[in-house]
Amino acid sequence: MSAAQRYDAIMVGGGFYGCIIALYLARRRGFSRILLLEQESELLARASFHNQARIHGGYHYPRSLTTALRSRINLPRFMSDWPQAVVQNLTMLYAVARQNSKVTARQYERFCREVGAPLSAAPGHLSGLFTPQLVEAVFLAEEHVFNAMALRKWASEELQSAGVTLRLGTRAHGLRRAPGGGMTLTLNGPPGAEVHAPYVFNCSYAGLNGLSGDFPRISTPLKHELTEMTLLEVPNVLRDVGITMMDGPFFSLMPFPARGLHTLSHVRYTPHHSWQDDATTDPYEALRHYDRHSRGSRMLRDASRYLPMLASARQQDSLFEIKTVLVKNEGDDGRPILFERHETAPGCYSILGGKIDNVYDVLEKLEHEHFDLRTSA
Ligand SMILES: Cc1cc2nc3c(=O)[nH]c(=O)nc-3n(C[C@H](O)[C@H](O)[C@H](O)COP(=O)(O)OP(=O)(O)OC[C@H]3O[C@@H](n4cnc5c(N)ncnc54)[C@H](O)[C@@H]3O)c2cc1C
Structure with missing residues (x-):
C-alpha cells in the first residue's frame, strides 16, 4: 500500500459531527494526517442540512429532563462558537x-x-x-x-486550514482489521481503492451500520x-x-x-x-x-x-x-449521543448525535480517550 493511503485517522461521514471531530483530533489531539470521507458532493449535505435548525434550549423536552438539562449547558457554547451561524x-x-x-x-x-x-x-x-x-x-x-449554509462554509474553511484531507463523493463500503494493526477501509471508485489508519471514526448517522467486513454492528x-x-x-x-x-x-x-x-x-x-x-x-x-x-x-x-x-x-x-x-x-423523545468504542475492532468508534449541539457531549467523551499514534507512521 502506498504511503499516501495511510492516515492517522479516517472519518466516515462529513456531516457536522464528522467535521467537528476531525477538527478536534487535528487541533487538540495531535493527529496530523486525517482523511474525511463523504459520499455526497459537499459537506453537511444530509441530516446536518435537512433538519429543523433549532438550537435546542431544552424547551422541547418536558419528558426527558436529561436532554433538557444538557441542552441548557450546550446552548451557550454553541452560541459562542458559531455566532456567524446563529440567527x-x-x-x-x-x-x-x-x-x-x-x-x-x-x-x-x-x-x-x-x-x-x-x-x-x-x-x-x-x-x-x-x-x-x-x-x-x-x-x-x-x-x-442556525443557518446550515454558514456552518457548511465554516466547516470547509476550517478543515482546509487544519490540513484535513477531504474526499467528497466517496463512500466507505467495508472495514477490515489489517494484519499489522489498524484498519483498512474499502471505498467506492476503482477496484481495490483502500485507505488505512489506526483510528476510524464512523460518523455516518443513518449509515452507521452500513460498513461490511469486520465492522461489528452497533450494539444499541x-x-x-x-x-x-x-x-x-x-x-x-x-x-x-x-x-x-x-x-x-x-x-x-x-x-x-x-x-x-x-x-x-x-x-x-x-x-x-x-x-x-x-x-x-x-x-x-x-x-x-x-x-x-x-x-x-x-x-x-x-x-x-x-x-x-x-x-x-x-x-x-x-x-x-x-x-x-x-x-x-421512543417514549421520552430524549436525544442523547451514541458513542461506541468497538472492542472487536480496536481504534474504531461509532458516534451518533441526536441533535446538533450534542457534539459537545461527544467531545467530552473523546477527552477521556487515549490515542497512540506511534503505530501509524
Ligand atoms: C427531520 C430532522 C429534523 C431535525 N431537527 C433538528 C433540530 O431542529 N435541531 C437539532 O439540533 N437537530 C435536529 N436534527 C438532528 C440533527 O440533524 C442530527 O443530529 C445531526 O445533523 C447529525 O449530524 P451527523 O454529522 O451525525 O449526521 P449527517 O449530517 O447525516 O452526516 C453523516 C454523513 O455521513 C455520510 N455518510 C453516510 N454513510 C457514509 C459512508 N459509508 N461513506 C461516506 N459517507 C457516508 C452522509 O452522506 C452524511 O453526510 C434533525 C434531524 C432530522 C432528520
Missing part, C-alpha cells in the same frame, strides 16, 4: 394544546423553571394568533436557529424514520416567528435561514414510515427509491386549525431525510 432576535413561541397534550400549561411552566429555560406569557397580539378553543396557553421562549438498537418537512413561505406576521405546539401529535414551524423559508414538521405526518435498523435495509437507498409524495398539505391543514393564519402560507418545497434515533428514546 437571533426571533420570536419563539411554545404553545400548549388543550387536548392530547402530554403536559398542561402549568406543568410546562414548572418544567421550564426547573431546567432554567426562560419562559414568559406571550403578549396578546401573539397569543391572539392561536385558536383559543384548542390552545391553552402561549409562551415566549428564548430560542434560536437504532430506529430510522423517513421524514418530510415541508418548506413554506409564511405570511409576513410570521416571518421572524417560530412556533412549537406542545406536547403530542402536533407541529413545529421554524425559520429555516438556509433557504429563507420556514420548515413545518408534524408529529403525525413528518415520519412517512419508520423501521428498526437491520442488516437488510440501507436507509440512504430507501430514501433514494422513495416516491416522495408530499404530505405537506395535510400538515398545513392540521396546523392551521391551531394557527388559522397558516392557511395562507404557500408550500414551496419539501425536505426529505432519514432521521435516526435510539429506540430507547
Whole structure:
C-alpha cells in the first residue's frame, strides 16, 4: 500500500459531527494526517442540512429532563462558537394544546423553571394568533436557529486550514482489521481503492451500520424514520416567528435561514414510515427509491386549525431525510449521543448525535480517550 493511503485517522461521514471531530483530533489531539470521507458532493449535505435548525434550549423536552438539562449547558457554547451561524432576535413561541397534550400549561411552566429555560406569557397580539378553543396557553421562549449554509462554509474553511484531507463523493463500503494493526477501509471508485489508519471514526448517522467486513454492528438498537418537512413561505406576521405546539401529535414551524423559508414538521405526518435498523435495509437507498409524495398539505391543514393564519402560507418545497434515533428514546423523545468504542475492532468508534449541539457531549467523551499514534507512521 502506498504511503499516501495511510492516515492517522479516517472519518466516515462529513456531516457536522464528522467535521467537528476531525477538527478536534487535528487541533487538540495531535493527529496530523486525517482523511474525511463523504459520499455526497459537499459537506453537511444530509441530516446536518435537512433538519429543523433549532438550537435546542431544552424547551422541547418536558419528558426527558436529561436532554433538557444538557441542552441548557450546550446552548451557550454553541452560541459562542458559531455566532456567524446563529440567527437571533426571533420570536419563539411554545404553545400548549388543550387536548392530547402530554403536559398542561402549568406543568410546562414548572418544567421550564426547573431546567432554567426562560419562559414568559406571550403578549396578546401573539397569543391572539392561536385558536383559543384548542390552545391553552402561549409562551415566549428564548430560542434560536442556525443557518446550515454558514456552518457548511465554516466547516470547509476550517478543515482546509487544519490540513484535513477531504474526499467528497466517496463512500466507505467495508472495514477490515489489517494484519499489522489498524484498519483498512474499502471505498467506492476503482477496484481495490483502500485507505488505512489506526483510528476510524464512523460518523455516518443513518449509515452507521452500513460498513461490511469486520465492522461489528452497533450494539444499541437504532430506529430510522423517513421524514418530510415541508418548506413554506409564511405570511409576513410570521416571518421572524417560530412556533412549537406542545406536547403530542402536533407541529413545529421554524425559520429555516438556509433557504429563507420556514420548515413545518408534524408529529403525525413528518415520519412517512419508520423501521428498526437491520442488516437488510440501507436507509440512504430507501430514501433514494422513495416516491416522495408530499404530505405537506395535510400538515398545513392540521396546523392551521391551531394557527388559522397558516392557511395562507404557500408550500414551496419539501425536505426529505432519514432521521435516526435510539429506540430507547421512543417514549421520552430524549436525544442523547451514541458513542461506541468497538472492542472487536480496536481504534474504531461509532458516534451518533441526536441533535446538533450534542457534539459537545461527544467531545467530552473523546477527552477521556487515549490515542497512540506511534503505530501509524
Ligand atoms: C427531520 C430532522 C429534523 C431535525 N431537527 C433538528 C433540530 O431542529 N435541531 C437539532 O439540533 N437537530 C435536529 N436534527 C438532528 C440533527 O440533524 C442530527 O443530529 C445531526 O445533523 C447529525 O449530524 P451527523 O454529522 O451525525 O449526521 P449527517 O449530517 O447525516 O452526516 C453523516 C454523513 O455521513 C455520510 N455518510 C453516510 N454513510 C457514509 C459512508 N459509508 N461513506 C461516506 N459517507 C457516508 C452522509 O452522506 C452524511 O453526510 C434533525 C434531524 C432530522 C432528520
